[in-house]
Amino acid sequence: MIKIAIAGYGNLGKGVEKAIAQNPDMELVCVFTRRDPESLKPASGVPAVALAEMEAWKDKVDVVVLCGGSATDLPKQTPQIAAMFNVIDSFDTHANIPVHFAAVDQAAKEAGKVAMISVGWDPGMFSLNRLYAESILRDGSTYTFWGKGVSQGHSDAIRRIAGVKRGIQYTVPVPEAIESVRRGENPELTTRQKHTRECFVVAEEGADKAAIENSIKTMKNYFDEYDTTVHFISEEEFEANHRTLPHGGFVMRSGVTGEGTKQLIEYSLTLGSNPEFTSCVLVAYARAIARLAAEGETGARTVFDIAPKYLSPLSDEDLRAHLL
Amino acid sequence: MIKIAIAGYGNLGKGVEKAIAQNPDMELVCVFTRRDPESLKPASGVPAVALAEMEAWKDKVDVVVLCGGSATDLPKQTPQIAAMFNVIDSFDTHANIPVHFAAVDQAAKEAGKVAMISVGWDPGMFSLNRLYAESILRDGSTYTFWGKGVSQGHSDAIRRIAGVKRGIQYTVPVPEAIESVRRGENPELTTRQKHTRECFVVAEEGADKAAIENSIKTMKNYFDEYDTTVHFISEEEFEANHRTLPHGGFVMRSGVTGEGTKQLIEYSLTLGSNPEFTSCVLVAYARAIARLAAEGETGARTVFDIAPKYLSPLSDEDLRAHLL
Numbered sequence: 025m026i027k028i029a030i031a032g033y034g035n036l037g038k039g040v041e042k043a044i045a046q047n048p049d050m051e052l053v054c055v056f057t058r059r060d061p062e063s064l065k066p067a068s069g070v071p072a073v074a075l076a077e078m079e080a081w082k083d084k085v086d087v088v089v090l091c092g093g094s095a096t097d098l099p100k101q102t103p104q105i106a107a108m109f110n111v112i113d114s115f116d117t118h119a120n121i122p123v124h125f126a127a128v129d130q131a132a133k134e135a136g137k138v139a140m141i142s143v144g145w146d147p148g149m150f151s152l153n154r155l156y157a158e159s160i161l162r163d164g165s166t167y168t169f170w171g172k173g174v175s176q177g178h179s180d181a182i183r184r185i186a187g188v189k190r191g192i193q194y195t196v197p198v199p200e201a202i203e204s205v206r207r208g209e210n211p212e213l214t215t216r217q218k219h220t221r222e223c224f225v226v227a228e229e230g231a232d233k234a235a236i237e238n239s240i241k242t243m244k245n246y247f248d249e250y251d252t253t254v255h256f257i258s259e260e261e262f263e264a265n266h267r268t269l270p271h272g273g274f275v276m277r278s279g280v281t282g283e284g285t286k287q288l289i290e291y292s293l294t295l296g297s298n299p300e301f302t303s304c305v306l307v308a309y310a311r312a313i314a315r316l317a318a319e320g321e322t323g324a325r326t327v328f329d330i331a332p333k334y335l336s337p338l339s340d341e342d343l344r345a346h347l348l
Numbered sequence: 349m350i351k352i353a354i355a356g357y358g359n360l361g362k363g364v365e366k367a368i369a370q371n372p373d374m375e376l377v378c379v380f381t382r383r384d385p386e387s388l389k390p391a392s393g394v395p396a397v398a399l400a401e402m403e404a405w406k407d408k409v410d411v412v413v414l415c416g417g418s419a420t421d422l423p424k425q426t427p428q429i430a431a432m433f434n435v436i437d438s439f440d441t442h443a444n445i446p447v448h449f450a451a452v453d454q455a456a457k458e459a460g461k462v463a464m465i466s467v468g469w470d471p472g473m474f475s476l477n478r479l480y481a482e483s484i485l486r487d488g489s490t491y492t493f494w495g496k497g498v499s500q501g502h503s504d505a506i507r508r509i510a511g512v513k514r515g516i517q518y519t520v521p522v523p524e525a526i527e528s529v530r531r532g533e534n535p536e537l538t539t540r541q542k543h544t545r546e547c548f549v550v551a552e553e554g555a556d557k558a559a560i561e562n563s564i565k566t567m568k569n570y571f572d573e574y575d576t577t578v579h580f581i582s583e584e585e586f587e588a589n590h591r592t593l594p595h596g597g598f599v600m601r602s603g604v605t606g607e608g609t610k611q612l613i614e615y616s617l618t619l620g621s622n623p624e625f626t627s628c629v630l631v632a633y634a635r636a637i638a639r640l641a642a643e644g645e646t647g648a649r650t651v652f653d654i655a656p657k658y659l660s661p662l663s664d665e666d667l668r669a670h671l672l
Contacts, residue, residue, distance in 0.1 A: 160625075162628070347475055347482070
């Protein structure tokens with residue numbers, strides 16, 4: 025049995041707990057938390073442990089799955105905890121990956137641990153598909169489209185506007201752009217041509233809806249470069265239709281081989297729950313990390329470094345016989 | 349520069365030659381052939397060398413890409429040549445992969461070489477996607493659909509029928525089946541419900557077309573379990589519309605996480621040329637094999653065993669900065 029601990033019990037931590045239950049070769053040992061552990065009752069009945077007490081669990085855990093946020097939690101937590109445990113995180117601030125990797129690599133190497141960063145679907149499965157597709161089709165263009173799905177960052181931005189009681193934002197890929205890529209037209213697409221943004225807002229009683237809509241549509245870095253639609257809805261409709269976190273998207277590479285032969289590779293995800301899917305990817309790679317650690321490896325890793333066989337509970341022989 | 353040799357100069361060998369030209373870190377050294385080398389002039393101008401003389405090239409080649417057929421060539425050639433060179437093949441008789449792997453593994457280990465088998469898109473990229481998807485979504489169903497594309501085996505079978513001058517067969521996935529999978533219905537699909545077969549035939553002057561059509565539709569193992577359509581066309585139409593080898597298909601995994609949340613992973617290929625695409629996959633993995641050999645590894649490998657980073661000409665740092 026692979027012994028897993030979770031650090032952080034939000035949407036992602038709860039998703040990891042559920043994903044472990046789907047993997048009979050894994051066992052959840054405990055949940056590390058920043059909160060008062062007395063206040064936390066993990067659904068699976070495992071103990072909640074204060075983050076400050078985690079060192080006492082060093083010999084009882086094979087891999088810690090870090091479920092904190094990329095903005096402030098993981099840049100500190102991942103190197104710190106990699107000094108005690110094999111770890112895996114879903115760090116997703118693309119621009120800061122090289123710095124994060126270096127810090128985590130140093131901590132993990134010094135401690136003789138394996139530490140994997142940026143696991144999920146983007147970065148993660150989408151990154152893998154960009155790498156495979158670009159390695160195969162050398163002459164071509166790669167496109168990543170996100171959605172239709174909830175962007176938590178954009179939803180948070182809406183909710184900070186005065187007069188907004190509740191709000192959610194869906195990122196929607198532009199169908200014409202996807203079809204143009206599929207036809208092998210290798211379009212050059214602006215930000216506006218790739219995605220639209222659709223917002224559903226519950227306004228406070230008596231709020232100025234026109235002002236809210238204008239604040240959203242002109243918001244720098246979030247909405248100003250996109251075609252944005254704002255729908256004002258009732259709280260009942262919000263409750264009924266906007267309480268889940270679907271997401272997904274497409275990685276496409278359109279290339280040319282030989283004398284102008286068109287070739288297209290497409291990978292897509294249609295996710296009923298973004299955090300639950302990310303959790304499943306984390307848990308599959310936690311299996312890989314436990315194995316690499318058992319083989320004596322140390323240091324930081326990304327999805328690019330892990331041979332696919334390490335993700336599966338099947339033996340090499342079974343994989344060759346049944347999945348190849 | 350990675351020095352590549354090709355063994356076998358049919359559609360696949362010619363595709364590998366073109367793919368190498370798209371990879372500036374690779375160089376084609378020679379083409380090994382069973383034919384009289386005097387009769388063969390590779391398009392790139394490299395020498396043709398008799399297979400019997402290949403040992404003299406041992407120190408001039410990093411990887412030999414084997415481009416023979418799976419039925420009779422590769423079961424003998426891959427172990428034989430792995431005793432002298434690092435090799436890679438596209439062996440695609442799924443049921444015989446374990447036996448082929450064992451024979452190649454033994455030969456390569458004894459010789460201190462790396463030998464990769466079953467590289468292409470199925471087996472190959474489709475296998476990888478089955479493995480990744482099943483490792484992530486543990487509760488679910490996996491579906492592989494092929495086409496629309498030319499099945500060379502079925503086309504050959506048509507051409508063996510008396511009265512058939514020319515013939516080609518397209519495997520076509522059933523759209524309703526794909527849509528049902530996409531809706532998360534987890535259908536149980538019979539052979540007939542997954543694919544149809546569409547044949548285009550040029551009949552000999554005065555041939556009995558009804559007899560030809562009946563022979564095709566009732567042919568055991570090839571057509572009898574499918575809904576098959578037969579179109580008789582003129583030789584001109586055949587020349588104009590049926591001289592390329594398109595193919596492709598879909599690997600889909602529909603799964604459930606948490607409390608009944610639906611999740612869908614889909615990978616698809618739309619290939620203008622099946623052999624040219626397979627060649628590109630072979631060449632990307634030839635890069636990986638050259639690197640693994642340089643690291644001192646030996647023995648047989650499949651796509652499951654190779655960390656993705658080995659396929660790309662980019663450094664680990666560049667991959668993390670630009671593709672993750």
